[in-house]
Amino acid sequence: MAFAPSDEPVALKILVAGGFGVGKTTLVGAISEIRPLRTEEVLSDRGVGVDDTDGVEGKTTTTVAMDFGRITIREGLVVYLFGTPGQERFWFMWDELSYGALGAVVLADTRRLTDCFPSIDYFEQRGTPFIVAVNCFDGAERHEPDDVRVALDLDPEVPVLLCDVRRRASAKVVLVTLVEHALKTLTAAQR
Amino acid sequence: MTRPRWTDEDAGPVVRPFALTGGRARSSGDNLDLITMVRSTGEPPTDAGNIGPEQRRILEITRTGASVADIASDIDLPLGVVRVLIGDLHDQGLIVVRPPVQVAPQPSERILKEVINGLRAL
Numbered sequence: 001m002a003f004a005p006s007d008e009p010v011a012l013k014i015l016v017a018g019g020f021g022v023g024k025t026t027l028v029g030a031i032s033e034i035r036p037l038r039t040e041e042v043l044s045d046r047g048v049g050v051d052d053t054d055g056v057e058g059k060t061t062t063t064v065a066m067d068f069g070r071i072t073i074r075e076g077l078v079v080y081l082f083g084t085p086g087q088e089r090f091w092f093m094w095d096e097l098s099y100g101a102l103g104a105v106v107l108a109d110t111r112r113l114t115d116c117f118p119s120i121d122y123f124e125q126r127g128t129p130f131i132v133a134v135n136c137f138d139g140a141e142r143h144e145p146d147d148v149r150v151a152l153d154l155d156p157e158v159p160v161l162l163c164d165v166r167r168r169a170s171a172k173v174v175l176v177t178l179v180e181h182a183l184k185t186l187t188a189a190q191r
Numbered sequence: 192m193t194r195p196r197w198t199d200e201d202a203g204p205v206v207r208p209f210a211l212t213g214g215r216a217r218s219s220g221d222n223l224d225l226i227t228m229v230r231s232t233g234e235p236p237t238d239a240g241n242i243g244p245e246q247r248r249i250l251e252i253t254r255t256g257a258s259v260a261d262i263a264s265d266i267d268l269p270l271g272v273v274r275v276l277i278g279d280l281h282d283q284g285l286i287v288v289r290p291p292v293q294v295a296p297q298p299s300e301r302i303l304k305e306v307i308n309g310l311r312a313l
Contacts, residue, residue, distance in 0.1 A: 009256045010302060011226040031313065037263055039270040068225075068260055073309030077302065080226050080260060100224055100290070102298060168313075176310050183303040 009076045014178065015098055017084040017123070018107030019115025023135045024083040025067055027107065027165035031172060032069030032081055039064050039093070064093075079175075084119070094122060103129040103182040105174055107165065110134060110143045113151055120152060129182040131159040133174045157184075208268060211245055212275040220278025223259050225270075228289045229277060230256040236285060246276050253286060 016024045028034055069081035082097050084104075098104070104123050108116045116132070123130040134148055145160040154160065159177050163170045209216060223229075231253045236242045242250075248266050257265070263273040280286045 009228050010298075011228055011258050012298060012302075012306065013226045035261070035264040036267075037260055037270065038268065039263075068264075070261070071310070071313070073306055077305060077309070078258070079306060079310075080258065082225065082260075097225070100226070102303075172310055172313055176307055179303055179307050179310065183300065183307070186298070186303065187300065 009078065012077075012079045013101045014079060014081050014175065015084055015101050015104040015128075016081055016107065017104050017116070017119035017130075019109065019112055022107045022109045022112075022115065023165040024107055027105070027133075027135075027171050027174065028067060028069035028081045028083055030165055030168050030170075031175060032071045032079075034067050034069050037066050037068055039066060098122075098126060098128060101128055103131070103178050103185075105178055106130055106132045108132055108134045108148065108152070109137065110141065110148065111137070113148070116152070120154070124155075129178070129185040131161070131174070131178045131181055133161055133163045133165075133177075135165050136162055208272045209275075211243065211268070211272055212279075215275055216271060218275040218278030219282055220274040220276070223274050223277060223288065224290060225260040226258045228256050228258055229253045229262060229286050230289075231280075231286050232284065234285055236283065238283075241283075242280075242285075243276075246280055249273075249276060249280060250285060 016027055018024055025034075064085075066085065067083060071079040071081070073079060082101075084094055084097055085091075104119070106116050106119045106123070120130070120132070132148065132152065132154065134143065134145065136142065142162075145162060149156075149158070149160045152160075159181050161174065161177055163174050165171060165174075212218070229249075231250045233254075245266055245268065249262055252262055252265050259270070259273065259277065262277070263270045266273065268276075277286065277288070281288060
C-alpha cells in the first residue's frame with residue numbers, strides 16, 4: 001500500500017506556535033499560499049454536563065476553522081505550515097499537529113513573553129526542534145535576542161532571532177533558520 | 192437513475208457533514224496525518240454505486256498525489272469526514288497512502304538542504 005520511495009512526493013510539516021494575536025497567520029500568509037481547513041472539536045468529554053450521552057456511539061463534534069500554508073519547493077517537495085491554535089481549549093489538536101513535524105517556530109511578543117511559555121514547554125518535552133522568533137511590533141520596545149533567551153530560559157543551542165512577520169524576506173529568514181536548526185539537530189543525532 | 196444531488200456546491204450545508212459518511216466517524220482512515228500523501232491508483236471502482244460525488248472528487252484530486260490537508264481544503268469538508276472518505280477509498284484499493292517522510296524514514300540531509308535552498312530562492 002505504500003508508495004515506492006524514490007519518485008514520490010515528499011511533504012514536510014512546520015508548526016507556527018505562540019500566543020493569541022502574536023502574528024502566526026500573518027507569518028504563514030507572508031511566505032506561502034494560505035488555505036482554509038475545517039476540523040472538528042470533540043465534545044464528548046466536555047460541555048455536555050446536562051446531556052446524557054450514555055449509549056451514544058461515536059463522537060459529537062463541532063467544526064473549528066484553521067488555516068495552513070503551502071510552499072512548493074519543487075514538484076514533489078512541499079513544505080506545509082500549520083499554525084497551532086493559541087487558545088487552551090484547542091490543545092487537544094497539538095499532538096496531532098505536531099506528529100511528524102520537522103520543527104516549530106515559536107513566535108514571541110516581548111510585551112507578552114509569558115504567552116509563549118506553553119509552546120516552548122511543549123516542544124522541549126516532545127524533543128521537537130524549535131526556534132524562537134521575536135515579532136517586532138510597531139512601537140514595541142526592541143529587545144536583544146540574548147535578553148529574550150535569558151528571559152525564556154532557553155538552551156544555548158536554540159536559535160533566537162528578531163523578525164517582522166509581515167515582511168516576506170523576514171519570514172524567509174525565520175523558516176531558513178528553523179530548517180537549518182532541524183538539520184543540525186538531525187546530524188547531531190546521527191553522530 | 193441518477194443520484195439526487197443533495198450536496199452540490201449551490202445547495203450549501205443541507206446535509207450534516209457526517210451524513211456523507213453514513214453517520215460513521217471512524218474508519219481505517221482515522222490515523223491519517225494531515226500531510227499524509229494520498230494518490231489514486233487509477234483502478235476503476237468495482238462497485239461504482241458505492242462511490243459518492245465527494246469520493247469521486249478525491250480520486251480526481253489525488254491523481255498526481257495530494258496531502259490529506261489539501262484534499263480537505265479542496266473539497267471544503269471537515270477533516271474527520273475526509274478521513275472517513277479516504278479510509279473507504281483505501282479499503283477498496285482505489286488509493287494508496289504514504290505517511291509523512293519524517294516518520295518513516297527520517298528526512299534526509301539532502302532533502303533538508305534542498306528545502307533551505309528552495310526557501311532562500313523564494
